[in-house]
Amino acid sequence: MEFVIITIFPEFVEQVFKWGILRRAVEAGKVSYRLVDPREFTADRHKSIDDVAYGGRPGMVMMCEPIFKAMEVLEAQDALKESRRFIHLTPTGRLLNWEIAEDLASNDQLILLAGRYEGIDQRVIDTFADDEVSIGDYVLSGGELAAMVLVDAIARFIPEVVGNEQSVTQDSFSTGLLDHPHYTRPASFNGMEVPEVLLSGNHAEIEKWRRQQAEQLTRLRRPDLWERHISGKSDGNGKRSGGK
Numbered sequence: 656m657e658f659v660i661i662t663i664f665p666e667f668v669e670q671v672f673k674w675g676i677l678r679r680a681v682e683a684g685k686v687s688y689r690l691v692d693p694r695e696f697t698a699d700r701h702k703s704i705d706d707v708a709y710g711g712r713p714g715m716v717m718m719c720e721p722i723f724k725a726m727e728v729l730e731a732q733d734a735l736k737e738s739r740r741f742i743h744l745t746p747t748g749r750l751l752n753w754e755i756a757e758d759l760a761s762n763d764q765l766i767l768l769a770g771r772y773e774g775i776d777q778r779v780i781d782t783f784a785d786d787e788v789s790i791g792d793y794v795l796s797g798g799e800l801a802a803m804v805l806v807d808a809i810a811r812f813i814p815e816v817v818g819n820e821q822s823v824t825q826d827s828f829s830t831g832l833l834d835h836p837h838y839t840r841p842a843s844f845n846g847m848e849v850p851e852v853l854l855s856g857n858h859a860e861i862e863k864w865r866r867q868q869a870e871q872l873t874r875l876r877r878p879d880l881w882e883r884h885i886s887g888k889s890d891g892n893g894k895r896s897g898g899k
């Protein structure tokens with residue numbers, strides 16, 4: 656999987672590939688990335704990438720030309736893969752969730768377009784975007800953090816990126832429920848004890864406890880997920896269905 660990220664702050668975005676699981680994935684060749692700065696594709700000496708909005712509204716808009724030019728150069732370099740999706744990060748996009756991340760992980764290449772200012776000239780979106788994704792109902796000052804969130808969430812679904820494969824299938828949302836609480840040593844800390852069942856060695860009881868905790872948490876915190884879970888909208892593996 657290659658992530659191509661179009662951003663005016665490439666050094667900032669690059670940080671997501673420099674730490675933890677993603678750094679190891681890059682080193683192991685499971686994930687690669689290319690950072691494309693629209694400023695490199697400007698014609699004027701100020702390297703302008705924004706201009707005032709037609710119709711008169713405060714704030715600037717990212718211009719068409721540098722992004723079109725960047726795409727042209729990628730095409731000319733034969734850097735665009737057959738199986739790719741171009742995603743515009745925007746608060747007006749569909750809300751990112753587990754299923755969207757899993758679905759996007761099946762592509763060979765994801766081109767992520769991070770906006771700034773009031774956003775990007777609509778003609779860029781109309782020409783290139785296959786999808787528009789929001790990471791939540793709030794407005795960030797730029798799409799870089801959203802792109803980084805997307806990269807991290809998607810990379811977890813790429814085979815062998817997460818060390819213990821099982822942890823992905825046991826995480827929150829994968830079974831339609833939130834995850835249960837976790838404990839590690841010591842068994843007693845500052846008068847707080849690890850639930851006894853976890854020390855019992857009885858795997859059936861441990862599984863039962865975890866399931867009960869997961870169900871209780873989901874019911875309390877995410878009634879929307881709980882409703883979906885009990886209405887049986889899941890596939891044979893207990894995975895959630897739909898949402899694409």
Ligand code: SAM
Pocket residue numbers: 744745746747768769770771772773774775788789790791792793794795796797798799801
């Ligand atoms: N005028 C836009 C609106 O009201 O929808 C907000 C523009 S925002 C200040 C600048 C850029 O940040 C956007 O172009 C987008 O790329 C990014 N952005 C902001 N919030 C986001 C979110 N919730 N999800 C994804 N991207 C977001």
